[in-house]
Every structure is written in structure tokens, then in C-alpha cells.
Amino acid sequence: MTTSTTTQYFNLHTSGIGYISRIREVSPKRGQPFLACKVSALCGAADAVEYRPFDCRVSGAEAEKLVRRCQEAVEAERKVLISFNIGDIYPDLYESxxxxxxxxxxxxxxxxxxxxxxxxxxxxxxxETSEAA
Incomplete structure (x- = not known):
């Protein structure tokens, strides 16, 4: 009898719109360098918008290409608004x-x-949306 083990995952995705900023390359002491950015997500009433900041690691070739495409406008301090999906969110504590x-x-x-x-x-x-989704 052959037993197959398949790893299952539970995905947590957040979607919304927000302003992208602070696009940068991160070079950790261990591991590969990666592209990161800040997304200030909009929430609340349109006439009293609040912002929720997310510090993001950019994942995937398409997302990386699009963030790099935004970099010049962000550095020129233009308003760059995106519709996004962020996964695997978690809180990170720091001192300031x-x-x-x-x-x-x-x-x-x-x-x-x-x-x-x-x-x-x-x-x-x-x-494309599948009927199974």
C-alpha cells in the first residue's frame, strides 16, 4: 500500500486599495535579497479615510515587475494608488x-x-474564475 502525504495550507489574503511607497531592496544577513514596499491601505468612510500601513515583501515575478514600474513615480513623490492582494499578514512589534x-x-x-x-x-x-473556487 502506497501512502501519499500532501501538505495543505490555509491562505489568509487581504485585498483593498492603497498608496504604495518606500520601495526598496532588502539584503538580509541570511537569505536572498528581496524587494519590499509599504502599502498604506485605505479604510473607512470616503469622507473620513483612515490608513492602515503594511510593510510588504513583494512575492512573485509579476508583482515585482509592477512594483519596480512604480518606483520612479514613488521616488518623484507622486501619488501611486494600487489595488492589491496581500497574503500571510502578521503583526510585528518594534521600538521607536x-x-x-x-x-x-x-x-x-x-x-x-x-x-x-x-x-x-x-x-x-x-x-478566470473556476466553478470550484
């Missing part, structure tokens, strides 16, 4: 000026559209 603060971290998995100063500059192709 003697205070303990929290930053949400995660992996930026997908960008569905990009607007720079209100102008649409990218729209992802429509995703």
Missing part, C-alpha cells in the same frame, strides 16, 4: 523613541491596477 509600536507585515502577491496622480497606468487582465 522608547515606545513599542506595531506594524503589519505581509507578502504583496498581486496588483490589479495602478493609478499615478489619478491616471490609470495599468490594469491586470481579467482573471
Amino acid at each position: 523613541n522608547g515606545e513599542t509600536k506595531v506594524m503589519m507585515k505581509g507578502r504583496l502577491l498581486r496588483i490589479d491596477w495602478i493609478k499615478v496622480d489619478g491616471q490609470n497606468v495599468y490594469s491586470a487582465p481579467r482573471r
